[in-house]
Amino acid sequence: MAGTYYAPEAPSLVDLKTRMDNVNKRVEKKDYLIHVVTHMVGGSSYSGKVEEEAPIKGASVRGHLRFWWRATRGTKYTTAKELFAQEKLIFGSSSEPAPVKIWVDSKKKASSPTAQMIVNSKGRLVSALCNELNSLSYVAFPFQDKKENNTYFPMQTGFTFTLNIQYEQQTKEGALSVEQLKEEMCAALWAWVNFGGIGARTRRGFGSLYCEIFSPNSKEASDNKAFIDWFYGKLRNNGILSNVTREWTTLGGIMVQRGYTNHLEAWKAGVATYQYFRRRATLRGGKPQGRSYWPEADAIRGMTKMSIKNHSEPFPPKQAQLAFPRSQFGMPIIFHFKDNKSNNHHGRDPYDSQLTPNNRDRLASPLVVKTIAVSKEQGYSAFIRLNQPQIREVKLEIIEKSGNEASIRIIRDRLRGRKIYHEAIYNNQKYDNNPLAHPDTNKVNSNAIEAFLVSKGVKEWQDAIGTPPSHKQTNKHPRQ
Incomplete structure (x- = not known):
């Protein structure tokens, strides 16, 4: 006997809408x-x-x-x-x-960018891109084609x-x-x-x-106070904890100038201020081209037992014999000494060397230097601090590609097994003109990022719009 077939009831329009929702x-x-x-x-x-x-x-x-x-x-x-x-x-x-x-x-x-040619401030014919990036050469150098002078990737x-x-x-x-x-x-x-x-x-x-x-829009970022209010308001609204240290990198604090300007000027202002701090050195003609106040160069001289006669004593006096505080700004760091006339290791400053984290090739910087946009054309010059676990150990290696091979081998042997630990990275020893010293109290801060953010240069930058006049300097590096 044939069974009876009942067709399923067609869904109503309400049911279809519910399913689609x-x-x-x-x-x-x-x-x-x-x-x-x-x-x-x-x-x-x-x-x-x-x-x-x-x-x-x-x-x-x-x-x-x-x-x-x-x-x-x-x-x-x-x-x-x-x-x-x-x-x-x-x-x-x-x-x-x-x-x-x-x-x-x-x-x-x-x-x-098109290869538009212009006459730069020195009267030389260069591409417009190169002219822009030369003012940012401290951060743009990895992109420069060394074979073609003044050309970039x-x-x-x-x-x-x-x-x-x-x-x-x-x-x-x-x-x-x-x-x-x-x-x-x-x-x-x-x-x-x-x-x-x-x-x-x-x-x-x-x-x-x-x-x-x-x-941020122009109302939210009308000035630096409004900008900071916007920043911390967003942290709260997005459920973000600031100034906490984890096993991974986290967002910390932020500093901006008192007003915004075009992106290139805002960017250049931050780079110039960062460069000014990283190149603290004795002045020549009002510009930092003498021996560096940072301790790394003399630490390398001590580790390699290499120096020219005029640099055999630490400068400034009484600085730490083994200290590498700038490793906190990110690695690798390549050290190149200018006074290298001798082919062997006698009577010359150290061979080119590289500082890296132990068992790693690089460490990203916990300091961000950039423009934060309020429109397609304008933005705030800003420093953003990221929280990272402290560095436990770093290593120094010779990377010299020319010179006497036997001499280079001797220096590599001297460095083999040398350990550079936490106390040399976060060093707070007092000496004259220490870049890590607070400009008012002269108290040395072993945290190089914090020392930078309270430095005199950053105070001048924060009160300006664009690059403070005292930070506009030559692209030449100070002597190590």
């Missing part, structure tokens, strides 16, 4: 228009290169956002295990797909792209909702746009960004 709650897409406001190098698949067809890759942006998520929302976790467990719920892992999809669209190809300026982010709620237990994912990513996007950038050397101001949604 549930789907929409599980998937949501946002897009953001972002402008690159300072020179960018890299940002694509190839390190140090600007690809014409795809200058910015989604994978590169994803890496930046992971870093800034850890530095912001990651502050509420106390162990790396807790951090990575939460990070996996947002960015996925090698075995689990990410609920957050990131990709980049751009409507026009990248184009490097291809760079992108004035580029605009659309960042697309799709949030998808996963069905597995413990998965974050779309709203929770958006909350986590909002903090990372805010920090990346304002304190990070795209491409290489973003901590020295390259590839800085502007986005109307995340950047």
Whole structure:
């Protein structure tokens, strides 16, 4: 006997709308228009290169956002295990797909700055790009082509792209909702746009960004007090703990000038102030070109037992025999001594050497020097302090590529096994003109970042708009 078939009842329009609403709650897409406001190098698949067809890759942006998520929302976790467990719920892992999809669209190809030629202040014919970057040479030197004087790697300026982010709620237990994912990513996007950038050397101001949604507007940043209020308000709203130290890098404090100016001038002001502090030395013609007040050069002379006669005694007197405080600003640091006329190790200053963290090639700087955009054209000169675990040990290696091989071998043997520990990195010994001494109390701060932020040079910078006159100096390095 044939059975009776009953057709399922068709869903009502209300049911269909409810189902669609549930789907929409599980998937949501946002897009953001972002402008690159300072020179960018890299940002694509190839390190140090600007690809014409795809200058910015989604994978590169994803890496930046992971870093800034850890530095912001990651502050509420106390162990790396807790951090990575939460990070996996947002960015996925090698075995689990990410609920957050990131990709980049751009409507026009990248184009490097045109080779416009101008006459510089010395009456020489140079490219306009080189003339701009020569004023930033202290931070732009890795991009300079040493074979062609005054030429720089291809760079992108004035580029605009659309960042697309799709949030998808996963069905597995413990998965974050779309709203929770958006909350986590909002903090990372805010920090990346304002304190990070795209491409290489973003901590020295390259590839800085502007986005109307995340950047401060002219009312929020009408002056430096309003800017600082905006900054700490955003920390509270985004659930970010400032000034906490974890096993990973976290966002610390910020300093800005009293007003904003065009991006190049704001950037140059920060770089000049940072350069002024890092090059503290005796003056020649009013400019720091004599022997450095920093202790690293004499520490290297002592370790290698190499020096010219005039530099055989520490300068200034009574400084620490083994101290490397500038390692706190990031590594590697390459030391090059100018008085190197002798081919062997007798009667000359040390061979070229390099300071690196022990068992690592580099350490990113905890100090960011950049312009923070309030529009596509203008921004605040700013210093951003990042919290990092203290450095435990560093090593010094000879990297000299010319000279007497037997002599170089002798010096390498002298350095082999030499340990440079915490007390030499965070040294607070008193001596005349110590750059780490407070300008008012003369108390020495073993934390070089804190010493910089309370220095006389930073005070002059903070009270100005643009580069203070006393910081405008020659590009020549002081003697080591």
